[in-house]
Amino acid sequence: MKHLFIVANWKANKTTLQTKEWFQTINNLQLTFNKDDKKIIVCPSFTLLPLVRESAVSSQLSIVVGTQDISPFDEGAYTGEVNGKQIKEFADFVIIGHSERRKNFKETDEMLTKKFQMAQKYLLTPIFCIQNKDTFIPEGVKIVVYEPVAAIGTGNPDTPENAEKVAKAVKEKGVQFVLYGGSVNAQNVSSFTSMESIDGVLVGSASLDALEFAKIIQNA
Ligand code: PGA
Numbered sequence: 001m002k003h004l005f006i007v008a009n010w011k012a013n014k015t016t017l018q019t020k021e022w023f024q025t026i027n028n029l030q031l032t033f034n035k036d037d038k039k040i041i042v043c044p045s046f047t048l049l050p051l052v053r054e055s056a057v058s059s060q061l062s063i064v065v066g067t068q069d070i071s072p073f074d075e076g077a078y079t080g081e082v083n084g085k086q087i088k089e090f091a092d093f094v095i096i097g098h099s100e101r102r103k104n105f106k107e108t109d110e111m112l113t114k115k116f117q118m119a120q121k122y123l124l125t126p127i128f129c130i131q132n133k134d135t136f137i138p139e140g141v142k143i144v145v146y147e148p149v150a151a152i153g154t155g156n157p158d159t160p161e162n163a164e165k166v167a168k169a170v171k172e173k174g175v176q177f178v179l180y181g182g183s184v185n186a187q188n189v190s191s192f193t194s195m196e197s198i199d200g201v202l203v204g205s206a207s208l209d210a211l212e213f214a215k216i217i218q219n220a
Pocket residue numbers: 009147151152153154155181182183184202203204205206
């Protein structure tokens with residue numbers, strides 16, 4: 001059986017109270033799945049990192065923590081940034097290159113490469129998002145998420161067959177794991193994770209609801 005990554009990208013959502021409720025719901029469910037086969041990575045806003053870290057440690061599920069961004073700069077005079085060293089105190093993974101950041105914050109391939117290098121410097125595992133099979137991927141990336149823009153937050157996922165084709169092509173470039181993201185839910189998750197070259201999913205809106213996310217984990 002292959003190892004699956006199930007990544008929750010909470011985006012700019014949830015207060016501390018809502019985060020506590022999410023973990024309470026998860027902990028009250030008696031989820032049964034082989035922990036060795038599914039790696040659950042929760043990526044909250046920076047403000048929630050201490051709480052998510054603490055809640056993850058005592059959670060029923062074995063959850064690890066990621067962030068949704070990383071500064072391209074190291075420590076120093078970079079107002080508003082959160083750097084790799086600071087992130088490493090709370091998290092082990094970092095999402096880089098999400099299309100919402102490329103679009104809203106004009107992140108370029110050059111900047112994404114710097115972010116990737118910072119993640120590596122501080123031993124954070126980058127989860128690098130691509131929008132199509134030709135999107136630039138920095139040398140050395142091990143985990144890629146294929147997220148076609150038209151599938152994000154629209155309820156219109158790509159077809160599992162097309163996602164499989166892209167995943168296969170990306171693996172041929174030397175990437176070890178390829179996930180799919182875009183309108184994944186409890187109903188459609190297994191259609192993606194059952195594909196040979198797809199090693200998991202990145203879940204946005206459906207990860208905000210703890211019950212739905214638990215179903216995604218079980219059905220994956
Ligand atoms: P969605 O978002 O699951 O809400 O489509 C996925 C993502 O953008 O990471």
